[in-house]
Structures are given as C-alpha cells and as structure tokens.
Amino acid sequence: MGDLGPIDCERRGGGEPFHDGGRALGLDLLSFWQWSTSDVVSNATRGVLAEYLVAGALGVADGCIREEWAAYDLEARDGTRVEVKSAAYIQSWHQERLSQISFLVPKTRGWDRDTNRQDDDPRRKADVYVFALLAHTDQATLDPLDVSQWEFYVLPTEVLDERQRGQHSITLPSLRKLAGVAVKFAGLADAVVQAAAAQRRASGGPSGDAEETHKPGTDATRVAAYVRAIADFEMVDDLALPYNHTGATITDAVLQAGLRYETVVWPRVQHVMEAFPEAATTSSFLAVLRERGGEAVVRWTHPEKLGRMEAVAELLTAEGVESEVDLRRWLCGDGAECRANVAKLAAVRGMGPKTIDYFKILCGEENTAAVDVHLMRFLELAGAHVSDYEQAREVIAGAAAELGVSAARLDHSIWMYMSKAGRTL
Numbered sequence: 001m002g003d004l005g006p007i008d009c010e011r012r013g014g015g016e017p018f019h020d021g022g023r024a025l026g027l028d029l030l031s032f033w034q035w036s037t038s039d040v041v042s043n044a045t046r047g048v049l050a051e052y053l054v055a056g057a058l059g060v061a062d063g064c065i066r067e068e069w070a071a072y073d074l075e076a077r078d079g080t081r082v083e084v085k086s087a088a089y090i091q092s093w094h095q096e097r098l099s100q101i102s103f104l105v106p107k108t109r110g111w112d113r114d115t116n117r118q119d120d121d122p123r124r125k126a127d128v129y130v131f132a133l134l135a136h137t138d139q140a141t142l143d144p145l146d147v148s149q150w151e152f153y154v155l156p157t158e159v160l161d162e163r164q165r166g167q168h169s170i171t172l173p174s175l176r177k178l179a180g181v182a183v184k185f186a187g188l189a190d191a192v193v194q195a196a197a198a199q200r201r202a203s204g205g206p207s208g209d210a211e212e213t214h215k216p217g218t219d220a221t222r223v224a225a226y227v228r229a230i231a232d233f234e235m236v237d238d239l240a241l242p243y244n245h246t247g248a249t250i251t252d253a254v255l256q257a258g259l260r261y262e263t264v265v266w267p268r269v270q271h272v273m274e275a276f277p278e279a280a281t282t283s284s285f286l287a288v289l290r291e292r293g294g295e296a297v298v299r300w301t302h303p304e305k306l307g308r309m310e311a312v313a314e315l316l317t318a319e320g321v322e323s324e325v326d327l328r329r330w331l332c333g334d335g336a337e338c339r340a341n342v343a344k345l346a347a348v349r350g351m352g353p354k355t356i357d358y359f360k361i362l363c364g365e366e367n368t369a370a371v372d373v374h375l376m377r378f379l380e381l382a383g384a385h386v387s388d389y390e391q392a393r394e395v396i397a398g399a400a401a402e403l404g405v406s407a408a409r410l411d412h413s414i415w416m417y418m419s420k421a422g423r424t425l
Contacts, residue, residue, distance in 0.1 A: 008263045011065050011302040041092040049144055050086035050132035054152075057188040058082070062304035064258035072126040075115045075258070078389045079373035080196040083126035083157075087172075088134035090142050099174035103131050105160055128195045129155045130188070131175055142238035146203045154191040156199035183212045198389040200380075219384040220398025226405060227410075228381035235405060235413045241366045242324035246316075247285030248273045249324055249362045251298055253355055259420075268298050281322040286313040304350075309339045319344070324363040331356075332365045353389050366406035369396040374418035375385070375411065 014030030037045050041353055048066065051073050055061035058076045066073075072101040074082040085105065107122040136142050153175050160167075165174065177180075182394055206253045218274060233379035251272045255265045270278065276297060279285040289297055294306035316322075317340070319331045329340050345351050345359070356372035369375065371392040379386055379395060386392045393407075400410040 003169060008384050012138055013301055038094055046088060047086045051084045052425045053128050054084050056183055063302050075373050080128055080375035081126045082128050086132045089137050090139050091146060097139055102169050104169050106168045119153050124157050128156055129157060130193055145236045147185035153179040153182050154195045155179050156195045158199055158202040166345055219395045220402060223382045223384055223395055223399035224402035233417050236409055245273045245280045246282045246323055247279035250309055250312050253359045253362055254305055271299055282313055282316045286317055308350050326364040328365055328379060332360050334424045361408045366408040369393050369411035370405045373414050378418050380416045
C-alpha cells in the first residue's frame, strides 16, 4: 500500500443512513449528532459551538466543515487566521460555585495534515484571537444558543506574544485589561477586522496608521524582489481560462471558498463540463440545475452553496449574461455600469470581494488578483505592509507589472507556491 493522503470530507446533511453492507439499520447521522452533541454546555461541545458562532459572525460557517487539527480554527474571507478560545461560568456538572474564568493560550507546534509533520518551533499561528465567554450566570435560564448570553473579547496575536506575564494562559481580568470592553455577537466581525489590521501593522513594521506604513510602490517592489529571490518559484505560463462553459465557471467560483481546490473543487468543475456540455450558457446551466437538481449536477450536497449557484445563475440570466465573454464585459471595467454590476453580484449572499475578483479571472480578466490566505501570507513573508484586501490586491498588481506578467498570473503562481505543504502556516 502506498502513502495515504489526507481525506477531504464533504459537509453532510444528517439524513445519511447507517447500514450493514447496504441493509438499513434504522439509524442515521442526524440521530448520531443528537446523541453525541446535544449537551452544548459541556466543555468539549461548547468549544466547538463557540467556533461555530464566530464562523457565523464572520460569514464562513456555511458550505464547509470544521477542520479538527488545523493550525488555527477559522479563516475569514479576507484571509485572516482566527483562533477561538471559550470558557463559561456554568458547567454541565455539579458546582459549588461559578467557575473562575481563564483561557489557555499556549504557543504550539503546528501540524500539517498534508505531510503529517509538526513545526520545529512552537508559535501562535493565528492573526487574531477571539475569546468567547458564555457569560450567563443563572443555570435555570442558561441557553448557549442565545448569543445575547455570550461576550467576545478580541485581540491581535501580537498583544499575546508581547505579554510579560505567563504565556500559557490568561485570566479574565488580565484579558479585559488588554482587550477592553467585550463586544456582542453583532459587533464581532468588525472587531476581528480591526484586530487583523492591527496585527498586520505590527508584523509589517513600526506601529502607526496603515497610510504611514503602506507604500504601494515600495511594497510592490519588495514583493517582486522576493519572487525573484525564491529559487523554486515558478511562474505559470498559461491560466487556461476561460472554460467556455459558464456552468463550470459558476461552479468553480461558488465552491472554491473554504474548500480544498485540487481534491474537492476541481473534480466537480471537470464533472460539470464533461457530464453537462449542454450547460455551457448561463440560462442552460440554470435549467439543468432546476431539472436535475444541484446535487446531481455538481455532486455537492449542502444546500447553501447550491442555492448560491442558482442565485448567481438567476442574476446573470436576468442580466443577459450567457457566456464568459458576456460576463467579462458585464463585470470588468472602471465605468459606472460595471461598478453597478459588481454591486449586484455582491448583493448575492456569499459573494465577497475575493469571489468577485475570482469570477473576473475565470472569465478571462488578467488585470486583477483574488487575494486569499495564501497571497496574504506571501505578502507578509515578502515584508509588504498591507492592512486590507484592497491594498493587498494593489500590491500584487504592482509587483506583477514589475515582473512583466499579469496580476492574475502572479496570483496563481503565488497560490501554487504557497499551497505546497506547510507554506501557509
């Protein structure tokens, strides 16, 4: 038997049956979940629940699954790496008094599931830490599903790294001194964005406003020089785009967020192109989705991404966008009409800046980049000072110009380089 690579899991719906060689047993996955994780107050389950709440606040809970042994818990849409820690005053066991609140925050040796190896040196891999406290103190009305009973404290990782006291744990009073007033669920996403910006400023150079540290031309030159200095960096020759199959383009753009591309996304894109050549236009893809069902067409079961595909197909059909040529004309450009079209696409749930830029690349536009965690990490390694998505895209475009390639080619080349085992940690 050869090496066994990591297993890429699909999100399940709960109706999958247990069976004995095909013979139904009257048990299904939902009943297992109900049996195993209904106690959402227990330490183990509450920790996972806290991660889910933060993922929901950041808009990354739908369509993907939790990775048990990842180096950090969550990845925001802009590539920010987030670690979630949880605690509660009330436990599921008998208590003489409310629990004293503290959170474990040790530096750890990251593990790479692709190579089954650990880092040599312990460090904190996330950009931002979210401390989720189930702050309710009345056992009779305790409800972890009620987000009003939670408090969230958000810190850039550098604040933890620079603490003079113990690095293994932090008490609630110490946390409050560092993080200030807790935020509620509705304000959590903004707090993470602010902490991520502070972390990028801290890791990129001297403290100060982003405008003082981010110099597009200087940062672009740094990135270009870094690319030239890497012996095994390979610039891709051709992106082989567009697919000339709008159904495949929509499938690719919608599925890619939060999923492994080579083993999960690309096989489904190929399947749509090969099994449904009649779905090459937007309206025909929409018709096939409705007639055959998204599960059969895309081989994907979770309704969130399938619904998103249909919503995008409906919008583009209504706008008269039937091909990638039409999509490029509709989406790419600096005019008011294109900006309005971008806003229409952004109004579809789950269509953030990165996915919209990725749509542009898929339809043949090479003068943009779709900045994800791989590219953000590369910019960090190159010493570029960027604090948000727009700045990162600007730097990639500037570096591409200095290297004499398109932004999309540099984007994909960096992605290929960084996606090799261990480089994104």
